[in-house]
Amino acid sequence: MKTNEEVQPQDLPAICSQLLAGDLFDEPVKAALSARGAAQEKLFEIAREARLKGFPDGRAEIRSVVEISNICKQRCNYCNIGCEDTKKFVIPSNDLLDIASFLYHEKRRRVLLLQSGENKDKRFVSNVIRACGLIKDKMPDLELIVCIGNLSRDQYRELRETGVERYLLKIEASRPSLYERVKPNDRWAERRRCLDDLAELGFLVGSGIIVGLPGQTEDDLVADLRFLSDLQLHMVSASVFIPGQHTVYESMPCGDVETTLNFMALLRVMNPTALMPTTSSLEKLKADGQYLGIMAGANTVTIHDGTPQAFQSLFPIYDEKRYRPNDDHLREIVERAGLQLAA
Structure with missing residues (x-):
């Protein structure tokens, strides 16, 4: 993914100024996505300046994740x-309360992500809703993020009424035909409807894309940048494509880490007040990848310390060698990047 002319470090401030002004021109954005070396360092510097304006306290959010089920439709x-x-596994609501209590009291976590495969089965969603209600009753200042896929508006409403503050629903690709090619059992319009419902119901909404999907073009990435920024999200993200074992795309090449980092930097420039994670996919493909994600403007780290050991191998995401960053690693890269972890 490269344009004909290599972008120079001195070009980046003007390109980013255009983005800040609300102008998104395709060729300059494509040039920025291809930045390497000194030009990439300049882009990252501009992204960190944008982050500092949005988060002047210089703190990075730390969240624990609990993978509550591997059932996906x-x-x-x-x-x-x-x-x-x-x-298959589903963690019952009472067990989720116990896990949340341990993370809250022993690990001092104040943000918890409940994640599963996409599943709007009434019984499963009711279990999640009940768990969230129990958790918020016992620990009202524990901020909950839920990520379980497309639901009905009524299901989202019930979830919101328990006190859940945030919902994460990745669009993955803003071009409907690409989305439906990589997610053949879903429809883009339904995904878009869910994002609208979540915002209207008062959730702080997060969404993101995958960089390097088979069939994705530079024009797609420009459109993705525009789409995510127009939504004015509370959380934005970009992860690099890694083909999962035993999937249709198993033999496809991985996405490019450098392009992903550049997309993150541009996303930060356009969304200075949004939370943005540095994902484990970056670390899996490149040594110090998550540190570079912070240097590119990210300010959220996720620690995989909530899923019971017995279930971890059943939620692989990519393969059995999934990278699970620990507390020490994430604290080290946040401090090395000049940020502080929020309590």
Whole structure:
């Protein structure tokens, strides 16, 4: 993904100023996405300046994640969650309360992400809603993020009424035909409807894309940047494509980490007040990838310390060698990047 002319460091301030002014011109954005070396360092510097304006306290959010179920109704071409030969699990609501209590009292976590495969089965969603209600009753200052996929508006409303503050629903690709190619069991219009419902119901909404999907073009990335920024989201993200084992895309090449980092930097420039994670996919493909994500403007780290050990191998995301960053690693890269972890 490169344009004919290599972008120079001195070009980046003007390109980013255009973005800040609300102008998004395709060729300059494509040039910025291809930045390497000194030009990439300049882009990252501009992204960090934008982050500092949006978050002047210089703090990075730390969140624990609990993978509450590996049942997924989507069967996306790139993801191996929910494969037919995998043992299925669902963590009951009372057990989720115990896990949340441990993370809150022992780990001092104040943000918790409840994540699963995409599943709007009434019984499963009711279990999540009940768990969230129990958690908020006992720990009202524990901020909850839920990520379980497309639901009905009524299901979202019930979830919001328990006190859940945030919902994460990745668009993955803003071009409907690409979205439906990589997620053949879903429709883009339904995904878009869910994002609208979440915002209207008062959730702080997060969304993001995958950089390097098979069939994705530079024009797609420009459109993705515009789409995510127009939504005025509370959380934005970009992860690099890694084909899951035993999936349709298993033999496809991984996405490019450098392009992903540049997309993150541009996303930060356009969304200075949004939370943005540095994902484990970056670390899996490149040593110090998550540190570079922070240097590119990210300010959120996720620690995988909530899923019971017995279930961790059943939620692989990419493969059995999934990278799970620990507390020490994330604290080290945040401090090295000049930020502080929020309590």
